[in-house]
Amino acid sequence: MEAGHPPPTAGQFVVVGGGIAGVTCAEQLAIHFPSEDILLITASPVIKAVTNFKQVSKVLEEFDVEEQPSTLLENRFPNIKVIESGVKQLKSEEHCVLTEDGNQHLYKKLCLCAGAKPKLIREGNPYVLGIRDTDSAQEFQKQLTKAKRIMIIGNGGIALELVYEIEGCEVIWVIKDTAIGNTFFDAGAAEFLTSKLIAEKSEAKIAQKRTRYTTEGRKKEAQTKGNAGNIGSALGPDWHEGLNLKGTKEFSHKIHIETMCEVKKIYLQEEFRISKKKSLTFPRDHHNQSVTTDKEIWPVYVELTNGKIYGCNFIVSATGVTPNTGPFLCGNNFDVGEDGGLKVNDHMHTSLPDIYAAGDICTASWEPSPVWQQMRLWTQARQMGWYAAKCMAAASVGESVDMDFSFELFAHVTKFFNYKVVLLGKYNAQGLGSDHELILRCTKGQEYIKAVLQNGRMMGAVLIGETDLEETFENLILNQMNLSAYGEDLLDPNIDIEDYFD
Numbered sequence: 001m002e003a004g005h006p007p008p009t010a011g012q013f014v015v016v017g018g019g020i021a022g023v024t025c026a027e028q029l030a031i032h033f034p035s036e037d038i039l040l041i042t043a044s045p046v047i048k049a050v051t052n053f054k055q056v057s058k059v060l061e062e063f064d065v066e067e068q069p070s071t072l073l074e075n076r077f078p079n080i081k082v083i084e085s086g087v088k089q090l091k092s093e094e095h096c097v098l099t100e101d102g103n104q105h106l107y108k109k110l111c112l113c114a115g116a117k118p119k120l121i122r123e124g125n126p127y128v129l130g131i132r133d134t135d136s137a138q139e140f141q142k143q144l145t146k147a148k149r150i151m152i153i154g155n156g157g158i159a160l161e162l163v164y165e166i167e168g169c170e171v172i173w174v175i176k177d178t179a180i181g182n183t184f185f186d187a188g189a190a191e192f193l194t195s196k197l198i199a200e201k202s203e204a205k206i207a208q209k210r211t212r213y214t215t216e217g218r219k220k221e222a223q224t225k226g227n228a229g230n231i232g233s234a235l236g237p238d239w240h241e242g243l244n245l246k247g248t249k250e251f252s253h254k255i256h257i258e259t260m261c262e263v264k265k266i267y268l269q270e271e272f273r274i275s276k277k278k279s280l281t282f283p284r285d286h287h288n289q290s291v292t293t294d295k296e297i298w299p300v301y302v303e304l305t306n307g308k309i310y311g312c313n314f315i316v317s318a319t320g321v322t323p324n325t326g327p328f329l330c331g332n333n334f335d336v337g338e339d340g341g342l343k344v345n346d347h348m349h350t351s352l353p354d355i356y357a358a359g360d361i362c363t364a365s366w367e368p369s370p371v372w373q374q375m376r377l378w379t380q381a382r383q384m385g386w387y388a389a390k391c392m393a394a395a396s397v398g399e400s401v402d403m404d405f406s407f408e409l410f411a412h413v414t415k416f417f418n419y420k421v422v423l424l425g426k427y428n429a430q431g432l433g434s435d436h437e438l439i440l441r442c443t444k445g446q447e448y449i450k451a452v453l454q455n456g457r458m459m460g461a462v463l464i465g466e467t468d469l470e471e472t473f474e475n476l477i478l479n480q481m482n483l484s485a486y487g488e489d490l491l492d493p494n495i496d497i498e499d500y501f502d
Ligand SMILES: Cc1cc2nc3c(=O)[nH]c(=O)nc-3n(C[C@H](O)[C@H](O)[C@H](O)COP(=O)(O)OP(=O)(O)OC[C@H]3O[C@@H](n4cnc5c(N)ncnc54)[C@H](O)[C@@H]3O)c2cc1C
Pocket: 016, 017, 018, 019, 020, 021, 022, 041, 042, 043, 044, 048, 085, 086, 087, 088, 113, 114, 115, 116, 131, 132, 133, 157, 158, 230, 231, 232, 233, 234, 235, 236, 237, 238, 239, 324, 328, 358, 359, 360, 361, 376, 377, 378, 379, 381, 414
C-alpha cells in the first residue's frame, strides 16, 4: 500500500462515477445487498438521479433526469455512502482505489462509470468549446451572450440541438456530410427536418419540453466543495432548458450550412491579420443573401477544407466523445476498444478481475443482437448500470445471470427540432450493406416514417412526429415476422397497421 495514506477501508462494492450509469449501479447494488455498504466515489459535487421512470413498451423507456446533492441519494439508500472526491489511481492488482482526498478504498467488486469527455477538434484552444456538463454548458451560454457569430462543427446530437435552439446569433454550421444529422438520420429525414429549421420556430417548442433540469442546488454545492478542474456528469435531454441561448442580435435564426468539409486551420485575430493574402468568405442564408458585410474584426478565423474562411466569436466542437479512461486508470492493463472504451463482455466485465464498467466509459464487446448497437446515450447508461449491478451481485454469490432484455433491440426516444424522434434497431440500415429495402411515408411538416427491411423482416425504423407506431414496429422487429406479403401497404395511412398485426 502507498506510504503516507491512511489504512484502506475494508473490501466492499465500489462504484466510480455519479452519472446515470454509476448512480443506477449503486442503487441496484444497495437493493440487492441491503445489509452491506456500497461506496459511490464521484468527482462531481452532485449526482444524476433517474426519476419518473416509465417502461413505455417492451424496450422503449422514458424517464426524467435530475441533478441532486449526493445526500439525497444517501437518504433514499442508507447503505450507500457517497465520497465526493476524484479517483486518482486504480491499483487493480491490489483491489484498491486511491482518491484525491488522500484515502484508499479496497473493493471486492468495482464498477467504473467515469463517463466520457468531448472529443475536441483542437485541444487547448480557448476559442474552441466543448459541451459536456453543467459548467461547460454555462460557459458556452456566457460566451454566447456576447457573440454575433459562432461556428458549430459536427453533425450529431449536440449540433442538431444547438442549431435549433440558438437565437440572435449567426451560426455557421460545418458538417463533413452531405446532409444534416448523420448520426441519427438518412438524407430523407434530414430534408424533412431542414424544412422545419428554415421555417419560423413555433411557440409550442417551449410548451412541450419534458425533462426538468435544475442547476441551482448544484451551483451552491460546487462553490462550497471547490471541485474546480474535475469533470462533471454528462448533460442529457433538454439540457438547454433554463439556459438562455441568445446572442447579441435581434433576429431569431440565421444558419448557414457548409457541407462536406472540415476545419483545416484556426487563426487567432493577430495571426490572421498577418496572413493578409487570405480573403474572407461572406456567409449566405438560404435565400442566398449575404448575411453580413463582414467588416467585423473577429477574435478567431477558421479556414475550412473547402477553402472558405469565416471569422467568428468562438467555435463549438460538437464532434463526439472519447471514453474517460485516463489518467486515473494508467498502469492497469485493460483491453480497450477501437473507440478507446474499456471493453466489456456480456456480463459488463472488463478484462481485469472483479472490475466491471458501464455507460459512456465502456465499449460493448459481446456478440450483439442483430438489431442492437451501442450508442453513448442516457438510456444505455441506465440499462448498463442496472445490468452491471445485477451481474456483480450474481457473481459475488456464485449465481449466473442472463443477458438483459434491453440489449435485444436498440431503442432511443428523443426530440429534434421539436419533433418526437424514435429510432429502433438498425434504423439507418447500419451494417446491412446494400441487401435491404426501405419503405417510406412522409407528410411534410407532420411526420416521417422509414422502415428498414431485410429478407422481408423489419430490421429497423425511424419515426419522426407523433406517429404512434413505435410499439407495433418494436414488436415487428422483435418477432421478425415475414412482412413480404404486405409490401408498401405496411405504411399505407389508410390501413390501421396495429389491427393488421393483432
Ligand atoms: C450536451 C449533451 C446532451 C445530451 N443529450 C442526450 C439526450 O438527449 N439523450 C440521450 O440519451 N443522451 C444524451 N446525452 C448523452 C448522455 O448524457 C450520456 O450518454 C450519459 O449521461 C452517460 O452517462 P455516464 O453515467 O456513463 O457518464 P457521465 O454522466 O459522464 O458521468 C460520469 C461520472 O463520473 C465522474 N468521474 C469522472 N472521472 C472520475 C474520476 N477520476 N473519479 C471519480 N469520478 C469520476 C464524473 O464526475 C461523473 O459523475 C447528451 C450528452 C451531452 C453532453
